[in-house]
Amino acid sequence: MxxxxxxxxxxxxxxxxxxxxxxxxxxxxxxxxxxxxxxxxxxxxxxxxxxxxxxxxxxxxxxxxxxxxxxxxxxxxxxxxxxxxxxxxxxxxxxxxxxxxxxxxxxxxxxxxxxxxxxxxxxxxxxxxxxxxxxxxxxxxxxxxxxxxRQPALPAKTTPTKIYTLDNSGNYSIWEYQSPTYEKEERLCR
The missing domain is CATH 3.90.70 (Cathepsin B; Chain A)
Structure with missing residues (x-):
């Protein structure tokens, strides 16, 4: 249930x-x-x-x-x-x-x-x-x-949240947060 x-x-x-x-x-x-x-x-x-x-x-x-x-x-x-x-x-x-x-x-x-x-x-x-x-x-x-x-309307699809990570060498990457179980690396910068 x-x-x-x-x-x-x-x-x-x-x-x-x-x-x-x-x-x-x-x-x-x-x-x-x-x-x-x-x-x-x-x-x-x-x-x-x-x-x-x-x-x-x-x-x-x-x-x-x-x-x-x-x-x-x-x-x-x-x-x-x-x-x-x-x-x-x-x-x-x-x-x-x-x-x-x-x-x-x-x-x-x-x-x-x-x-x-x-x-x-x-x-x-x-x-x-x-x-x-x-x-x-x-x-x-x-x-x-x-x-x-009536069933509630589904919420409008929003753009994924971007997560920026920076490491000790100065490189950073941007991650798109799409769901609790699926994250993908968008691109590696620098």
């Missing part, structure tokens, strides 16, 4: 443990913030320090940072701990969503991780989420959408 996936696993574990506390401040953190924190979109030392957001801001982030995919195009063997992609199940109107759930492992009977108002954070099945949200805030059976988080 790479570093990013390990972070996601740790964040899921952290969020899951917070709801066991008596009188949690955690109730003030929205399900949108929880889902985006788990995916690493929102950062902070812990879940209680991430900023809260409402459905308007969540819809804006969804448009800017995620792309919709058809339900039939969703990978059937997806696991957040093995894939480089991150997915959300969005419930309600995508412009003004009602709920975000992080898709974790499609081999699990409860592959969706999210925060529900009365139950805290945990894993749910699609049927459980449908029962929870259908009929509230105008959510119908066709108001369940999948979104894939």
């Amino acid at each position: 790479d570093r990013k996936r390990r972070f996601i696993a740790e964040r899921i574990d952290e969020v899951s443990k917070i709801c066991d506390r008596e009188n949690p401040i955690y109730e003030q953190v929205s399900n949108f913030s929880i889902a985006l924190y788990v995916l690493g979109y929102l950062s902070g030392p812990d879940v209680l320090s991430v900023r809260d957001m409402d459905f308007v801001e969540a819809g804006t982030i969804l448009k800017e940072e995620f792309e919709p995919i058809a339900r039939q195009d969703f990978p059937p063997h997806y696991s957040i701990f093995k894939s480089t992609d991150n997915y959300l199940l969005v419930i309600g109107d995508p412009d003004f969503p009602t709920h975000f759930a992080v898709v974790t492992d499609m081999h699990s009977p409860q592959p969706y991780f999210s925060k529900l108002d009365l139950y805290g954070s945990g894993f749910d099945s699609l049927a459980e989420l449908e029962r929870e949200f259908q009929g509230t805030d105008g959510v119908g059976e066709k108001d369940f959408f999948y979104y894939r988080m």
Whole structure:
């Protein structure tokens, strides 16, 4: 498991443990913030320090940072701990969503991780989420959408760094630093 996936696993574990506390401040953190924190979109030392957001801001982030995919195009063997992609199940109107759930492992009977108002954070099945949200805030059976988080753009290629070395005889050489494992001598001077 790479570093990013390990972070996601740790964040899921952290969020899951917070709801066991008596009188949690955690109730003030929205399900949108929880889902985006788990995916690493929102950062902070812990879940209680991430900023809260409402459905308007969540819809804006969804448009800017995620792309919709058809339900039939969703990978059937997806696991957040093995894939480089991150997915959300969005419930309600995508412009003004009602709920975000992080898709974790499609081999699990409860592959969706999210925060529900009365139950805290945990894993749910699609049927459980449908029962929870259908009929509230105008959510119908066709108001369940999948979104894939966009991959960050690769940084622009930069010119290699030049390293000048000088020996005791006065000769020097210039090295191009191209990667941690590959250096080449450009030319010997003098």
